[in-house]
Structures are given as C-alpha cells and as structure tokens.
Amino acid sequence: xxxxxxxxxxxxxxxxxxxxxxxxxxxxxxxxxxxxxxxxxxxxxxxxxxxxxxxxxxxxxxxxxxxxxxxxxxxxxxxxxxxxxxxxxxxxxxxxxxxxxxxxxxxxxxxxxxxxxxxxxxxxxxxxxxxxxxxxxxxxxxxxxxxxxxxxxxxxxxxxxxxxxxxxxxxxxxxxxxxxxxxxxxxxxxxxxxxxxxxxxxxxxxxxxxxxxxxxxxxxxxxxxxxxxxxxxxxxxxxxxxxxxxxxxxxxxxxxxxxxxxxxxxxxxxxxxxxxxxxxxxxxxxxxxxxxxxxxxxxxxxxxxxxxxxxxxxxxxxxxxxxxxxxxxxxxxxxxxxxxxxxxxxxxxxxxxxxxxxxxxxxxxxxxxxxxxxxxxxxxxxxxxxxxxxxxxxxxxxxxxxxxxxxxxxxxxxxxxxxxxxxxxxxxxxxxxxxxxxxxxxxxxxxxxxxxxxxxxxxxxxxxxxxxxxxxxxxxxxxxxxxxxxxxxxxxxxxxxx
Amino acid sequence: xxxxxxxxxxxxxxxxxxxxxxxxxxxxxxxxxxxxxxxxxxxxxxxxxxxxxxxxxxxxxxxxxxxxxxxxxxxxxxxxxxxxxxxx
Ligand SMILES: Cc1cc2nc3c(=O)[nH]c(=O)nc-3n(C[C@H](O)[C@H](O)[C@H](O)COP(=O)(O)OP(=O)(O)OC[C@H]3O[C@@H](n4cnc5c(N)ncnc54)[C@H](O)[C@@H]3O)c2cc1C
Numbered sequence: 391x392x393x394x395x396x397x398x399x400x401x402x403x404x405x406x407x408x409x410x411x412x413x414x415x416x417x418x419x420x421x422x423x424x425x426x427x428x429x430x431x432x433x434x435x436x437x438x439x440x441x442x443x444x445x446x447x448x449x450x451x452x453x454x455x456x457x458x459x460x461x462x463x464x465x466x467x468x469x470x471x472x473x474x475x476x477x478x479x480x481x482x483x484x485x486x487x488x489x490x491x492x493x494x495x496x497x498x499x500x501x502x503x504x505x506x507x508x509x510x511x512x513x514x515x516x517x518x519x520x521x522x523x524x525x526x527x528x529x530x531x532x533x534x535x536x537x538x539x540x541x542x543x544x545x546x547x548x549x550x551x552x553x554x555x556x557x558x559x560x561x562x563x564x565x566x567x568x569x570x571x572x573x574x575x576x577x578x579x580x581x582x583x584x585x586x587x588x589x590x591x592x593x594x595x596x597x598x599x600x601x602x603x604x605x606x607x608x609x610x611x612x613x614x615x616x617x618x619x620x621x622x623x624x625x626x627x628x629x630x631x632x633x634x635x636x637x638x639x640x641x642x643x644x645x646x647x648x649x650x651x652x653x654x655x656x657x658x659x660x661x662x663x664x665x666x667x668x669x670x671x672x673x674x675x676x677x678x679x680x681x682x683x684x685x686x687x688x689x690x691x692x693x694x695x696x697x698x699x700x701x702x703x704x705x706x707x708x709x710x711x712x713x714x715x716x717x718x719x720x721x722x723x724x725x726x727x728x729x730x731x732x733x734x735x736x737x738x739x740x741x742x743x744x745x746x747x748x749x750x751x752x753x754x755x756x757x758x759x760x761x762x763x764x765x766x767x768x769x770x771x772x773x774x775x776x777x778x779x780x781x782x783x784x785x786x787x788x789x790x791x792x793x794x795x796x797x798x799x800x801x802x803x804x805x806x807x808x809x810x811x812x813x814x815x816x817x818x819x820x821x822x823x824x825x826x827x828x829x830x831x832x833x834x835x836x837x838x839x840x841x842x843x844x845x846x847x848x849x850x851x852x853x854x855x856x857x858x859x860x861x862x863x864x865x866x867x868x869x870x871x872x873x874x875x876x877x878x879x880x881x882x883x884x885x886x887x888x
Numbered sequence: 889x890x891x892x893x894x895x896x897x898x899x900x901x902x903x904x905x906x907x908x909x910x911x912x913x914x915x916x917x918x919x920x921x922x923x924x925x926x927x928x929x930x931x932x933x934x935x936x937x938x939x940x941x942x943x944x945x946x947x948x949x950x951x952x953x954x955x956x957x958x959x960x961x962x963x964x965x966x967x968x969x970x971x972x973x974x975x976x
Contacts, residue, residue, distance in 0.1 A: 550947045676906065676907050676930065676933065677905060677906045677907070677908060678906035678907055678930065678933035678934060678936070679930075681906065681933075681937065682932070685940075836936070837932050837935075837936060840929065840932070844927070844930075
C-alpha cells in the first residue's frame, strides 16, 4: 500500500494531524494498534452506562477560542454539540486538613470573588496570581492568536523560569490556598514544584476562562473526526500495530505493521516517545538521543473506579460540579503510599448527554496513583492477571467507595464498581509507560521531545511533544503538520477561523 | 571545585560515547557542527547528557548557542559547574 503520509495513532493528535494533511491535499493513512480508533477519547459501556476515559471537559471552545477555531478549520465543529458548563459549575474543593470548602468556578471573576471570600487575608496574592496567569497567557499564541507560533515554540521546548510553587509561596501564606491554586496540575500531571508558569498557564487560563463538555463525550469527537476524514478520503486501518519504521537512503520510506508494509515519505508518530526507539533501525539516532528519550520523566498514573450510583442527586449537582477532597499544601498529587487517606475526586457527567436517562447512572471515583502500587503485579497478559492483582484492585476500589461514603453520604458508599482502571490498565490501554495518564511530563526538569527528528521524514506529535489534554494534543497535531507544510502559513489559516 | 583537566577529560569521554565519535577527532579546536558533524537537534541531547554527567543546569541558551568548538564547550561546562557548585 502507498501513502504520502502515515500517521501512527488515532488519538486526538493523530486525527487532527491527518485531517490537516488531507486538507493540504496529502494522501494520508492512519494506523492504529487498537481495534477501535480514538485513543484516550474512546468511550466504553458497562451495563448500558457509557464511560469516558480521557475527556471530561476542556476549555478553548468559546467563541474566538483556539480549539473551536481549529475544529472550524478542520470542519468537525458543525458535527459537535458543545455543552458549556453553566455559571454554577465548579470544582468543589474540600481541604481535608481544615474542612474548608472552596468552589473553584470556571471564570476568572467568579473564581476571584470566591477565593477572596474564603481567604480574605490573601486578597492581594489572589489578584496577583490571577493577573499573572492572564498576563502569561497573553504571551502564548494559542490564547493570543495574533502572535506568531515560532518564537513561542522555540522557548517552550527549553525548561526555564519560575515554578508554580515558587510563585504561590511568594504571594500567598495560606497552605489551603496553595492547594486550591495548584489543582490545575491534576489536568497535566506535573507537581507544582516542577512545572513552570507557561505550562501551568496553558492549562489554568482556559480553565479560568470557561469549560465545555460535549454531547456524547470523547466518542462524539472521535465520530466527528471519522466522518470528516472519510469525506476527505483518509483511510484508518485499525488493529495494526506499527512495528518498525522502514528507512531507505537515510530517509523514511514507510512502516512495517503486524499485517504488512506501507510505503510513505513521511511518518508522524503520536504514541509515547520512548516506544519509538525500538521501532527505528540501529544507527539512525545517536546514543545521546536514546538516553534522553529513555530517561524522560513521565506523569503519574491514576486509579479510577467506574461505577453506578443509585441516588445521583445525593451530592447536589454532580453533573456540572466535580467534588474533590484534597490535602493542604503543595503535595497535591498525594502519591505517598504511606498516607492511607488519599485525595479523591468524584464526578458523574452522565446526565450531560442528550440521550441520557435520569435513573441509575455512571460515576467516577478518581485518585492519583503511582506505578509502585502495581509493579509487583506486572506479569501475565491483560485479562489474565494474577488473582492477587484482582484482589488488590477490588480492595482498593472498596476503600475508595467507603471513603466516598464517609465524605459524600450514603449513596456514595453504595457505588457499585463496574470497571476499575489502575496504572496497569492505563499502561496497556494507552500504551503509556507505567500507565502515565498524560504521557511525558512537560516539566522544568527536562526538555520535552521536539517534533523534528534526525531521520528526514520522521516526525513526532501527540501530547508528549507539546501539552497534555485534548487541547494540548490537538495543537500538537497542528504543530507537527505545520513543521511539514509550513508553520506560520498554517497558523494563519487556522487563526482566521476565530 | 572541579579542575579544568577533569572537565576536559569527562566532556571528551561523554562526547565520544554519546555521539559515537572517534576520540582523535575530539580536539579543543574541533568545531561541533562542521568537524564533529552535530546538528541543532543533537545540541539538546548534548546539553541533557552534560547536565546529567555534571549535575548542573545549562539553561542559559545564549551561552550554549555561542559554543563553536569543543574548547568553548570545556570552558562553559567548567564555568557553569563551578558557579553552580559554589551556589549550593
Ligand atoms: C483518565 C484520563 C482523564 C483525562 N481527562 C481529560 C479531560 O477531562 N480533559 C482533557 O482535555 N484531557 C484529559 N485527559 C488527557 C487527554 O485524554 C490526552 O492528553 C489526549 O487524549 C492525548 O491524545 P494523544 O493523541 O496524544 O494520545 P492517545 O489518545 O494516547 O493516542 C495515541 C494512539 O496511538 C496509538 N499507538 C501508539 N503506538 C502505536 C503503534 N506502534 N502502532 C499503532 N498505533 C499506536 C495508541 O494505541 C493510541 O490510540 C485525560 C487522560 C486520562 C488518561
């Protein structure tokens, strides 16, 4: 088979890259290892209840905002029904140590009012922090599209500047407020001491500017792309793992999959960068590159109970409010295994869908998790793991359900687990080392992998290259195509769609 | 304090190993880009390898970009590791 470009991976970054290339007139084939396309955006169903894995909400879909502009440009926007969070929607943050409750609204103004009400002694620090985030976002082209992309991307790939922790401790005394303002790290997976303000602002700014869900969840995004790609003549071959990159005369010539060979002059790889190393013949990359890619620090993993709840109204508005119970201070990830009472989050977005029924519905209990928790169970294949693992998994889920009951009322202690995600699950399903939910950390401790490689025709994309989240991964797809087709002209066309 | 000689030996060793270069090529007046054949993509990998070996940060991008020869690199690494060690 022949294609001008092969895109490896059908997550949001691969779908985006393929759609943009097709628009540029390229012949594109997407290759996906899993049976169903969509990567982390796929939905699964248990007992008729749909569950999302990698998309619950995102910013950037308001008028004039970047994700919307990109989706308008690609042509998927009209296929989607966007559900803006109502003004009352928020992250309901309960600080375990003090019992304080803060509603983190998805609006700069409402958030500022709420924070100043709960932390009257920190008024100045709160305003300065929010202004700082706004100010930084104004230097990021994705939020200020009049700016060119090139200088920003150049700086982004080198880690420097002040950390979020440094900013917070310099402005604010109250450790509860440190925790509250650190919560966006849950959406990108880098601890506050290790993330610089540009990366933090890239997630916090859209969060404070208004967030959106989509009718039908992540699957609706996948389906919209599939329809658009079908019209553009892009083929998606699923159940085909790319095993190696074919190189001829020191240039990409195609890929070898589990089912055969495909010729292509460009290959875009959207999976985890470390996994690429084994796919490239020896002698192409230098040892220094192998070492750097092998030693990349990954984001943490999660432990998720996907369950059914019989009284969804127990907590008030579980549809547009995410309830958290978190620790005070900057150790917000709460990964230390010695702490028995973990930070935990509950959310039940089922009723957002237009075709949802009101009765029993899906609920997610989420906590951060580290690979250490499951390393000892890493043997055997998925679906056939040891009984010790199954036992640990069930007990850990029960512990979370019991904790949820204590925190949020009886109905939560009756949550019936229908599926459980552990670092092992995410490692196997997402192909991410150690189950890293957001792949590679974009942290001050390392250089994120770049888009270009030493091998002409081989390009990287995906959340590992630019930013995590569906916005980050979509923009990563755009940036990679920009590197191939001309970055600023593509950026120009996309930003016209605002 | 790490001596210039120690820096020179260690940097040479790292460049030889990580970029699979012939040790004879690694003379102080060898230019990184022409003589040693590195390119701008290698530069990041080189910085990461040196940072790891010397336990320091090479975040001053201007200074890194000003490096032309292996000799310049010796000097920069020497300067940064001693400067950063003094701070700790
Ligand atoms: C639990 C969880 C909750 C999240 N919640 C949110 C949220 O609410 N909002 C938000 O914005 N983001 C969220 N995210 C993050 C978001 O889902 C990801 O950042 C984004 O989907 C990553 O997209 P991607 O295309 O980079 O990677 P992926 O979606 O992982 O796609 C990569 C694809 O490449 C395929 N692949 C890899 N190697 C090969 C190979 N050799 N051959 C063939 N195929 C291959 C994989 O099978 C996969 O399908 C969440 C993530 C997780 C895990």
